[in-house]
Amino acid sequence: MTLVKNTIDRRSFLKVSALAGGGMMLSFSWLAGCKPTAEELLTLPKEWFELNSYIKIGENGVVTLMSPNPEFGSNVKTSMPMILADELDVDWKNVIVQQADFFPERFNRQFTGGSQGIRQGWKPLRTAGATARQMLKNAAAQTWNVPANEITTEAGVLFHKTSGKQAGYGAMASIAAKLEVPKDVPVKEIKDFKVIGNSKKNVEGANIVTGKPLFTMDYKQEGMLIAMIVHPPAFGLKVKSVNDAAARAMPGIKDVFVIQTLADDYERNGFDTTTFTELVVVAGTSTWEVLNAKKSVQVEWEKITDKNVVVAGWGGKQTVTIPAGLESTLTHNAMMAELSKKPASVLRRDGNPEAAFKKAAKVLERTYSAPFLAHNCMEPVNCFAHVTSDKAEIRGPIQAPEFIMQTLSARLGMPREKISIKLERMGGGFGQRAYGHHLVEAAVISQKLNAPVKMMYTREDDMTYGIYRPTYTATYRAALDENNNLVAFHVKGGGVPEHAVHANRFPAGAVDNYLAEGWQINSNITIGAFRAPRSNFIAGAEQSFLDELAELAGKDPIDFRLELLQRAKDKPVGENNDYDADRYAGVLKLVREKSNWGTQAGNRGVAAYFCHNTYVAEVVDLEMKNNQPIVQKVVAAVDCGIVINPDAAVNMGEGGIVDGIGNALFGELTFVDGVPEKNNFHQYRMIRQKEAPKAIEVHFVKNEHEPTGLGEPLFPPVFAAVANALYKAKGKRYYQQPFLKEDISLG
Amino acid sequence: MAAFSLTVNGKKHEVNVDPETPVLWVLRDHLDLVGTKYGCGIAQCGACTIHLDGRAMRSCVLPVSSVGEQKITTIEGLSKNGDHPIQKAWLEHDVPQCGYCQAGQIMNAAAFLEENPDPTDEQIEEAMNGNICRCGTYLRIKAAIKTAAQINS
Numbered sequence: 025m026t027l028v029k030n031t032i033d034r035r036s037f038l039k040v041s042a043l044a045g046g047g048m049m050l051s052f053s054w055l056a057g058c059k060p061t062a063e064e065l066l067t068l069p070k071e072w073f074e075l076n077s078y079i080k081i082g083e084n085g086v087v088t089l090m091s092p093n094p095e096f097g098s099n100v101k102t103s104m105p106m107i108l109a110d111e112l113d114v115d116w117k118n119v120i121v122q123q124a125d126f127f128p129e130r131f132n133r134q135f136t137g138g139s140q141g142i143r144q145g146w147k148p149l150r151t152a153g154a155t156a157r158q159m160l161k162n163a164a165a166q167t168w169n170v171p172a173n174e175i176t177t178e179a180g181v182l183f184h185k186t187s188g189k190q191a192g193y194g195a196m197a198s199i200a201a202k203l204e205v206p207k208d209v210p211v212k213e214i215k216d217f218k219v220i221g222n223s224k225k226n227v228e229g230a231n232i233v234t235g236k237p238l239f240t241m242d243y244k245q246e247g248m249l250i251a252m253i254v255h256p257p258a259f260g261l262k263v264k265s266v267n268d269a270a271a272r273a274m275p276g277i278k279d280v281f282v283i284q285t286l287a288d289d290y291e292r293n294g295f296d297t298t299t300f301t302e303l304v305v306v307a308g309t310s311t312w313e314v315l316n317a318k319k320s321v322q323v324e325w326e327k328i329t330d331k332n333v334v335v336a337g338w339g340g341k342q343t344v345t346i347p348a349g350l351e352s353t354l355t356h357n358a359m360m361a362e363l364s365k366k367p368a369s370v371l372r373r374d375g376n377p378e379a380a381f382k383k384a385a386k387v388l389e390r391t392y393s394a395p396f397l398a399h400n401c402m403e404p405v406n407c408f409a410h411v412t413s414d415k416a417e418i419r420g421p422i423q424a425p426e427f428i429m430q431t432l433s434a435r436l437g438m439p440r441e442k443i444s445i446k447l448e449r450m451g452g453g454f455g456q457r458a459y460g461h462h463l464v465e466a467a468v469i470s471q472k473l474n475a476p477v478k479m480m481y482t483r484e485d486d487m488t489y490g491i492y493r494p495t496y497t498a499t500y501r502a503a504l505d506e507n508n509n510l511v512a513f514h515v516k517g518g519g520v521p522e523h524a525v526h527a528n529r530f531p532a533g534a535v536d537n538y539l540a541e542g543w544q545i546n547s548n549i550t551i552g553a554f555r556a557p558r559s560n561f562i563a564g565a566e567q568s569f570l571d572e573l574a575e576l577a578g579k580d581p582i583d584f585r586l587e588l589l590q591r592a593k594d595k596p597v598g599e600n601n602d603y604d605a606d607r608y609a610g611v612l613k614l615v616r617e618k619s620n621w622g623t624q625a626g627n628r629g630v631a632a633y634f635c636h637n638t639y640v641a642e643v644v645d646l647e648m649k650n651n652q653p654i655v656q657k658v659v660a661a662v663d664c665g666i667v668i669n670p671d672a673a674v675n676m677g678e679g680g681i682v683d684g685i686g687n688a689l690f691g692e693l694t695f696v697d698g699v700p701e702k703n704n705f706h707q708y709r710m711i712r713q714k715e716a717p718k719a720i721e722v723h724f725v726k727n728e729h730e731p732t733g734l735g736e737p738l739f740p741p742v743f744a745a746v747a748n749a750l751y752k753a754k755g756k757r758y759y760q761q762p763f764l765k766e767d768i769s770l771g
Numbered sequence: 772m773a774a775f776s777l778t779v780n781g782k783k784h785e786v787n788v789d790p791e792t793p794v795l796w797v798l799r800d801h802l803d804l805v806g807t808k809y810g811c812g813i814a815q816c817g818a819c820t821i822h823l824d825g826r827a828m829r830s831c832v833l834p835v836s837s838v839g840e841q842k843i844t845t846i847e848g849l850s851k852n853g854d855h856p857i858q859k860a861w862l863e864h865d866v867p868q869c870g871y872c873q874a875g876q877i878m879n880a881a882a883f884l885e886e887n888p889d890p891t892d893e894q895i896e897e898a899m900n901g902n903i904c905r906c907g908t909y910l911r912i913k914a915a916i917k918t919a920a921q922i923n924s
């Protein structure tokens with residue numbers, strides 16, 4: 025490990041802040057405002073001593089903790105440093121949090137997505153904190169000439185009880201930084217956590233509420249140009265010719281040109297998803313001028329032909345065909361209906377489902393569907409790039425910098441060491457920003473213009489570019505015997521271009537005869553991760569179906585699920601059941617208690633789901649007002665193991681629930697001849713303040729399991745909880761999302 | 772191009788821009804005030820909300836030529852030390868997730884509380900319905916507005 029001594033005096037600190045531009049480099053947890061006062065500046069150390077990649081300590085005891093992962097709103101910038109602070113044993117108020125740049129040699133897994141940040145950061149962060157603390161102890165032991173194991177710490181102070189010696193971390197930091205890094209340092213006992221489990225406010229809170237430049241969209245640099253793209257208006261089209269004469273003549277316009285981001289024969293990586301590899305670029309000095317010029321670029325489009333691309337993914341290399349054609353929702357729906365009736369690839373089979381269905385006393389079959397969804401992060405896609413002959417500086421809203429590095433390097437013809445990526449705060453992510461096409465676009469544009477460039481999409485570009493949640497369907501069939509026991513279960517799912525079936529999830533393992541099948545239809549409409557990919561549809565379908573099935577069996581929907589989970593625990597069917605039946609049952613029991621299920625009247629719906637390593641059960645209560653559903657309350661029970669930052673965890677849970685209700689009721693993107701039928705918020709209905717639930721309670725199961733994520737798991741089940749509550753309100757089941765489209769007034 | 776004299780956050784600024792330029796882009800590109808955000812450009816999301824003589828306005832559809840003598844306040848100028856009751860309440864409730872919509876939410880809420888210092892839940896919902904938050908922080912926004920109303924009274 026290299027030991028770097030960073031000197032930071034008052035002047036250089038101010039310089040650092042000013043240079044940061046795109047975001048304050050330093051976030052002061054103890055500052056209410058943003059500019060440090062003279063007094064606070066005095067509290068900044070003269071010198072920093074680095075104990076490891078994550079931790080620097082000043083001679084006066086102030087601690088800088090690096091937050092490794094990109095921040096998109098799940099508050100990892102607060103919760104990840106909290107883990108470090110706890111193991112290091114420092115007072116949170118003496119902590120400065122700093123966003124790390126992309127630096128895979130120094131930081132573990134700088135990827136925010138899949139609700140994995142905390143889960144996968146847990147051990148490395150604890151180890152980093154505990155190891156640094158041990159180094160400080162070793163430094164004190166050496167200085168005081170006492171055994172290291174007699175030294176204790178508390179809130180940034182080292183003690184040797186018998187000799188009465190004590191010293192702050194700052195006093196020992198310079199010595200500690202020179203010591204060898206100890207191996208296998210034990211981490212704290214869970215019962216000794218002081219920071220973890222105690223709510224800390226968002227370290228960027230003060231910067232956000234005062235409008236500081238935190239986002240890439242806010243970044244600016246001397247000589248920077250603004251670039252916008254014109255992409256084909258329809259999936260299945262590409263550029264034929266461009267007439268840019270009018271645009272070029274407009275004020276403030278520097279250049280208009282066409283870029284190709286990926287060559288046709290480029291072997292793509294899994295996250296190179298990019299809808300349009302050819303784009304018309306308009307670059308100029310100000311946003312308004314470029315916006316206007318963009319409108320006057322005349323492009324002639326032509327249809328694409330089938331294109332084969334090689335994609336290297338986790339499952340190895342595959343040749344994927346991007347089909348020609350101008351696709352429409354009506355055609356998709358007709359094809360999906362047809363394929364739903366045909367046999368598909370078998371994903372899992374237990375027992376003899378066919379025979380069991382034949383013998384059944386009752387059979388229930390239902391089909392569910394959901395449309396494409398646009399991400400609609402509030403910060404439209406954008407990226408800053410400054411590519412010169414020998415290096416590339418990129419700043420962007422990006423969840424997964426690692427996934428795009430190879431392509432950036434290949435496309436720029438530059439080794440990856442020459443490319444730096446700064447991880448700016450993202451105005452939302454939800455999976456959209458796992459795909460780094462915008463980084464490549466901005467870099468290619470900057471290279472071509474030989475200037476620093478901020479490339480930005482308009483809202484319309486953002487909504488019509490692709491990387492959507494796919495459209496899905498699933499048909500469920502279940503057989504009950506004469507005692508209303510579930511004896512067979514069949515799910516067949518499909519979609520464009522993927523299905524959403526997770527064959528080994530509940531109720532697999534709880535039914536003797538089980539069949540899961542999947543099919544898919546290829547498409548040129550690009551799709552991508554969207555808050556709990558696949559689960560965000562299949563949970564709603566499955567949990568609505570189980571609700572209807574429970575009713576057919578004459579059982580309470582929670583009891584019915586608990587019975588199945590008991591079966592899965594006592595006598596599991598098959599081996600690869602992808603859930604822990606006890607923890608699954610645990611959230612159902614907790615939500616039953618917290619929602620007064622069974623004793624409280626009203627239009628209530630329940631659903632439970634396990635995805636992204638976290639168990640969630642939700643109860644939705646709604647009322648009809650002027651024939652519109654108003655969600656009065658949502659009670660959620662969550663098992664995500666240890667909760668790092670409780671209040672922030674609740675916030676995240678509320679967000680998932682609100683977002684889920686919005687998408688269940690309104691979310692939809694349809695196509696006619698390859699053209700998305702919505703391009704901005706006047707057409708794309710998002711949930712708003714009036715439609716948000718009046719109250720949300722998020723309860724956590726208390727246990728000592730290692731922590732898992734929260735960004736996604738609360739989102740999928742709420743679709744079904746809403747559908748099941750709507751059934752109570754309207755006496756009618758809702759099978760097609762969005763529910764408000766199925767029956768506009770719900771009348 | 773035309774010259775405009777604007778009063779923003781109590782300071783006079785001269786800009787020379789196309790008269791049609793929305794105030795949003797004048798603030799962001801020409802005055803380096805980037806707290807006001809672009810979300811939709813068509814007055815549908817509220818991210819760009821500013822105050823014009825104290826009233827909440829969508830700056831993305833407000834041509835600079837229509838401002839005249841009216842005073843502009845942006846999130847950067849809402850308070851000197853980030854201590855407007857709305858800002859304090861926002862911190863108390865730890866409202867933001869990604870934070871992108873929040874400047875617009877705060878500016879709208881601040882203007883609304885000026886008009887209606889003691890609002891009911893329904894009035895808050897009505898007033899804030901134009902501000903989209905994809906992260907879904909609506910409940911905290913409502914709670915923070917109620918807290919700010921108490922701080923004020």
Ligand code: FES
Pocket residue numbers: 808809810811812813814815816817818819820829830831832
């Ligand atoms: S950017 Fe002005 S309302 Fe959306």
Ligand code: FES
Pocket residue numbers: 097402451452867868869870871872873903904905906907908
């Ligand atoms: S906090 Fe992310 S959009 Fe509102």
